[in-house]
Amino acid sequence: MNKINIARRIFQILSLVLLVYGGYIFKEWKESAETEQSIFPSLKAPPGSISTTKFEKGSILWPSGATPVIENYPPSLVCRFNPKGGMFKACILHFFSENLTWQTQIKYLLPYITLFILLCFLFGRMWCGWVCPIGTVGDFLTFLRRKMNIKVRRFPQNFRINLSFTGYGIMAIALTISTIIGMPNFARYQCYWFLPYCQICPARLICPMFGLIKPNWKDFSTGITTTFTILAWLVLGLFVAAFYFGRRVWCHMCPVGLINSWFNKGAGVELHKKAIKCIKCGYCADACPMGLTKMYQMNNDGIYNQNACIMCFRCVEVCPRENCLGVKFFGKELFRRKNDTKKVS
Amino acid sequence: MKAGIDIGSVMTKCVIVEGNRVIAKTISRSGPMPEKIAENILQQALKNAGIEFSQLEKIVSTGYGRHIFSLNHKTVTEVSAAAKASFYLSGEKPCLVIDVGGQDTKTIEVDRRGEVVDFLMNDKCAAGTGRFLEMMATVLETDIYGLGKLALSATKPVVINSTCSVFAESEVVSLLAHNERKENIAAGLLNAIAARIATMMSHFHKDVPVVFCGGGANIPGLKESIEKISGRQIHILENPQFVVAFGAAIS
């Protein structure tokens, strides 16, 4: 095993613990009366927004959480359906969805957005590779598959990258719905259509289980909730299959990852290549969990941050050539293979 | 005073210089006892120059036999010697040296500091060397200079494809059998060699003057033939056969 990979695994697990159980660690958890309220407990609509959302306990979107430790939205899939309150409020898609519905004034949103963009600019999609608990869960599925000696399904790079259109499609639909139900005329639909993506998001079903809490598996009360329930199952199935048979295929469609990916080019973390060192062995492309081949293909020196790259640096560490690939942080060399002789897995 | 001895595969040459001026030069055919011959011609050169052996400050040997000559102080390779001499003789300017010797043909690129930048030499076999022409001359019942002279009066040079001596020989024989004029055959042979040299030249810089040395430069018509094929002006250094020995003496 290689050092970076080990470091990444450790970091992933620590992040998972922190982000999922942060509520337990940093806050004394009380079964406050708040949770019994039938509206969203932690997410009070900010001043200047209209909210008429009411949820019955037991509905699909009934959150099992409480107020988070940090009132913010990180650039990775950190879910608000964590057991008893997570570290952060929710994921960024949740943020957009709810505030579109609530028609929150922009000035209240600015601090959140600024912080989000800042975090993205600093580390790019490292959030996906190193932090996201859902990615970690997925990687665990991949780990299981490897232990069972099942051959990985490989998808061509183009297929993978085109999967992002699916993600964008879902995102567009979710945000449109959120906007529409925010209009006064349609406000009565909010109880069914609020946070449409959350309703089908696999994280909503997976995260509660970390706290040994039964997620809201199903809601067959109306036609709409039934549809959402079934959709959620399908997406969960897709998620598991994508991670079990392929590697991080899901992450090409995850809307949160996609939002994050806009900031990958130009991020503080830079992946770069010294082309003359390359012997075209293909190790980098073969090991890339996102199935990207750019590091292999490039014949010129340069910085090759790609939207789909989750900055796991697996390519850097498998490269057998000293100094060929490297990672910079704002122009400062962070990591590069230094000593040829040590490089044996 | 310094002496340079070039013990080649066909000829052994000796040059004695004072400063950079040649004061004596001798030449003799190389034989089975190269060291003996080298000593002889060194003695002879000393006699011609009218000096004593002890007056020589330095003896430098070069050529294939450079290591077997025991009186030397130093050895250099033909390549460096030819480069050195050509650089000096062509007025300390960068040049491309063609050296056609008995056993091999070299092209050497010399930069403006008089250093070898790159050189090419023929491989193992005799294809394209002086030896090849000598063998062909025998087939045409003349010697190597006669072959050159014949070539000068060629009307329509034949095309000889092979520079491998064995194949070329049979090609020549069959041409003779077909009553081809010897002149045309001779010119064809020169062209074949010239083409090889031109190919070698094409690996180097295109805009430096070309100088020609080695025994091959004495062959009438070879220079013109190379000029025609390569399209470049070639300047034959004076006393081409002694250029390498001279280079050894001054290095």
Next chain:
Amino acid sequence: MTQKKFLDNFRDEIQKGFVSDRISPNNIAELQKYKRKSEIPSMENFYEAIENFENKKTFELEKPSVGYFCNIVPEEIILACDLHPVRLCCEDQVCAQAGEEIAPGDICCVIKSICGKFYGRLYENLNLVIIPGTCDPKTKLAELISPLKEIYFLDPGRDSDYLENAAIWESRYTELFDFLKKRFHKNPGRTQLISACHKTNKRTEIFRKIYQLRTDYPDSINVFDYYIMIYASFFMEIELWNDFAEKVYSQALEKKKTQNKPRILLVGTPVIFPNFKIIDVLEQSGLAMATDIQCTSFGRFFNPVEIDEDTESGIIRALALKNIAGSICPCLLNLEKMANLIIDTVNQYNLDGVIYYNLRLCQVFEIQTAILRQILKQRNIPFISIKTDLGKEDTGQLKTRLEAFREMLESHRK
């Protein structure tokens, strides 16, 4: 591809038709010559191993042995099946002369030597020979020696592009793996594959240390010792080789001495004992071979197997990447890689010049000479190409050329 039988009906005719039966090349004297030059006590082990190998003319091991050529054939898969891999590449004049009978004419001396060895019955104990379709003569070689031996023909194609071919390579290797399992009644799985990879990776690790040391101090392990080690790895048990090489390395560490000879990168056809002519001349001309880019040494040892997917198919794929995509064999489409590698090695280790060594009639090496020459020339890297064969008669001429090259490098240094 599966096991092949060629010329089955003509077996008798072929076996009777050739007279060069039972040849006995003797290279012990040659070996002793190089042994005397060695300054590292533990090199003894390797010389001894080669001596035993040459004396017995064959190898007797408990395990069945599988012969193979080229880096394209995955040693690790053979090891995983608990077989003994023997690399058969050889450049031996006596064998080559005998081989003339089977493969006469303008064929490279490697093929001739191999034919000589097979028809001279030196490889009686081999159970199987895996022949890759790297170059054309190798491909035909499969047919030539088929009457004598069981052949497995492995053709990975000539394109070294990972993207297009990885799946093909993987399936070729899997076929080979399955065949070996069936043929030798073994049942290796993932664990065996991984442990085989660990063995070769260990070798890579040691080789890299030696490589690094030699680039800094070319005389710490002299060039003959270096190639003797490489040659020994052809037939030695890999763990044994690792142990011995580790010892050599630790003893060589004490021999660091700086020297002033121009440091050379030797590129081209592999140097295989007993054909040490080129390095002999190199040594005599006062050049120091600091490092090489050749398939039997650098190409074979330098890259580790990088196991990412540790499933069976994943490991096989990793082997394919190491052995084919990362290969420097000129039979594949990888000239750009070669040029990059040469330039990079020269720059990284501050080498003085490049010698491109070409065994006569190896077309794939020869064909790229002029282009490499031009590329390197534009970058002011001194380059000389040497074309020669097994015969010793051109030693003088080679020496002139290499000495002239040395003089040229020395004048550049000033």
